[in-house]
Amino acid sequence: MVIPVALGTAVAVGALGGLALRAFGHPELTVLTVSLGLFAAAAATWMVGRRLNNAPPRARIDPATNARVLLRRRHTLFRVPAQDWSVPVALAALVPLLALRTL
Numbered sequence: 654m655v656i657p658v659a660l661g662t663a664v665a666v667g668a669l670g671g672l673a674l675r676a677f678g679h680p681e682l683t684v685l686t687v688s689l690g691l692f693a694a695a696a697a698t699w700m701v702g703r704r705l706n707n708a709p710p711r712a713r714i715d716p717a718t719n720a721r722v723l724l725r726r727r728h729t730l731f732r733v734p735a736q737d738w739s740v741p742v743a744l745a746a747l748v749p750l751l752a753l754r755t756l
Contacts, residue, residue, distance in 0.1 A: 655730040655738045658701050663687075663694040663742075684749045691746030695739040702728060702736025 667690030671683045710723040728735040 654701065654705065654728050655698055655735050659694040659698050659738070659742055662697040663690040666690040666693040684753050688746045688749040691742055691749075695743035695746060698742055699736045699739035702734060702738065706734055706736060 667686045670686030670689050674680060674682050674686060705726075705728040708726060710725045713722050713724055714720070715722050730738060
């Protein structure tokens, strides 16, 4: 779930931002749309991850032991919870800003 949400949000926001900057006559600032798209992707990843991983567990009874078992659905990527992937995505958003600063 992390990859489609982050990639889809980054592409959509970056493309819309690029179109807006070109319409306003500032095509030289399109590198900012990459950063904006990645920041939006970080926010979307965090929100979707929190929503999916905060669902209440389902209680079941194990027929062999008669014990109560809680079943939790965890959404992860490489065993890292989905909402925690927002931090590396946000850090990746800083790279275009640092590149712009050195110009």
